[in-house]
Amino acid sequence: MSSAQRKDDHVRLAMEQQHAHSGRNQFDEVSFVHHALAGIDRPDVSLRTAFAGLSWQAPLYINAMTGGSVKTGAINRDLAIAARETGVAIASGSMHAYFKDPSCADTFRVLRTENPDGFVMANVNATASADNARRAIDLIRADALQIHLNTAQETPMPEGDRSFASWGPQIARIAAAVDVPVIVKEVGNGLSRQTVLALAGLGAAAADVSGRGGTDFARIENGRRELADYAYLHDWGQSTAACLLDAQDTGLPLLASGGVRSPLDVARALALGAGAVGSSGGFLRTLLDGGVPALVAKISTWLDQLAALQTMLGARTPADLTRCDLLIHGPLRSFCADRGIDTHRLAQRSSPSPSPNSGPGPGLSSGSGDALHQMTGSTR
Numbered sequence: 001m002s003s004a005q006r007k008d009d010h011v012r013l014a015m016e017q018q019h020a021h022s023g024r025n026q027f028d029e030v031s032f033v034h035h036a037l038a039g040i041d042r043p044d045v046s047l048r049t050a051f052a053g054l055s056w057q058a059p060l061y062i063n064a065m066t067g068g069s070v071k072t073g074a075i076n077r078d079l080a081i082a083a084r085e086t087g088v089a090i091a092s093g094s095m096h097a098y099f100k101d102p103s104c105a106d107t108f109r110v111l112r113t114e115n116p117d118g119f120v121m122a123n124v125n126a127t128a129s130a131d132n133a134r135r136a137i138d139l140i141r142a143d144a145l146q147i148h149l150n151t152a153q154e155t156p157m158p159e160g161d162r163s164f165a166s167w168g169p170q171i172a173r174i175a176a177a178v179d180v181p182v183i184v185k186e187v188g189n190g191l192s193r194q195t196v197l198a199l200a201g202l203g204a205a206a207a208d209v210s211g212r213g214g215t216d217f218a219r220i221e222n223g224r225r226e227l228a229d230y231a232y233l234h235d236w237g238q239s240t241a242a243c244l245l246d247a248q249d250t251g252l253p254l255l256a257s258g259g260v261r262s263p264l265d266v267a268r269a270l271a272l273g274a275g276a277v278g279s280s281g282g283f284l285r286t287l288l289d290g291g292v293p294a295l296v297a298k299i300s301t302w303l304d305q306l307a308a309l310q311t312m313l314g315a316r317t318p319a320d321l322t323r324c325d326l327l328i329h330g331p332l333r334s335f336c337a338d339r340g341i342d343t344h345r346l347a348q349r350s351s352p353s354p355s356p357n358s359g360p361g362p363g364l365s366s367g368s369g370d371a372l373h374q375m376t377g378s379t380r
């Protein structure tokens with residue numbers, strides 16, 4: 001099986017999955033506490049986000065997907081145009097195909113030629129040599145390098161990798177050899193707190209948790225097997241919301257992707273601590289159904305509605321969403337209990353915890369969060 005054929009299979013099977021998906025995932029188990037006087041004015045809201053020493057004009061990106069075949073080169077061109085027109089960051093698909101066959105270089109290079117001034121990320125796997133990682137960055141003049149981790153994809157993949165021990169040391173070698181920030185990402189099965197901590201020690205600048213809830217590569221690869229005998233791996237891993245909660249105190253900047261369906265999911269992920277939020281399968285579906293105009297319209301609407309949600313929630317910046325009160329429900333709440341995550345703190349973080357010596361009643365002492373400042377009419 002050639003890399004080009006595999007990339008075309010991935011697009012086809014990912015789109016079948018998009019059409020079959022129930023539409024529900026664990027973002028539904030995260031809700032904002034509504035404060036009716038917490039709003040601010042729309043002109044006060046900025047979408048600019050900063051993480052890992054980077055500054056993006058919006059906290060949204062088109063995450064890694066394609067390149068390596070004629071068909072996916074055309075998809076990359078269209079994704080690049082959409083990124084350019086909306087100003088969001090974009091990642092290439094795995095550039096392994098280019099290392100094997102440099103004649104497909106243009107299917108990746110188009111990400112930069114169509115989007116000369118945008119923020120573009122190259123993507124390699126954790127077995128890439130440091131030289132190849134540098135070649136990938138050079139080919140598209142990448143501003144950052146993504147390294148993907150995908151054990152739950154490789155395992156059911158007929159031609160998949162079965163040796164994972166070298167991945168950690170290789171990430172460290174790549175991170176030491178390249179001169180752009182390294183973002184380590186999953187492909188839809190999630191990063192645990194332990195993994196994120198390990199990545200911090202290996203030199204990653206950020207981690208994209210890319211959790212369960214959207215594109216499911218164990219299912220895709222199982223669909224490529226003659227007997228489809230790995231069906232029990234479908235839905236493997238932790239949801240994106242669970243990963244963000246799990247890794248919130250690791251110190252490593254986090255990005256979120258995996259099952260992001262709406263501007264509300266973007267706001268939820270930002271409120272759970274992500275510096276920016278990515279989508280792959282959903283954006284690709286819109287592109288393939290309606291072309292570049294449909295994807296540009298979708299991204300523009302998401303950015304506009306994200307700003308509207310921030311206004312309603314009293315969050316001047318995406319980072320301010322991390323001071324909004326969040327309720328965690330259902331199985332996600334049990335996950336938090338088992339992993340030692342304090343859901344009570346999340347539900348009350350816009351107000352200071354009452355101290356025995358504070359004068360006014362709970363929530364009215366000094367040092368209150370943004371929402372309370374809005375409610376009492378004070379400004380900063």
Ligand code: FNR
Pocket residue numbers: 010011014063064065066092093094095123146147148185186187188210211213214215257258259260278279280281282284
């Ligand atoms: C992907 N994804 C992916 N990730 C990666 O790091 N390298 C890659 O080459 C690919 N290829 C790829 C192809 C297609 C068709 C899709 C839909 C996805 C995974 C992607 O970046 C993301 O982590 C997951 O898809 C989860 O996000 P969504 O799709 O649920 O928004």
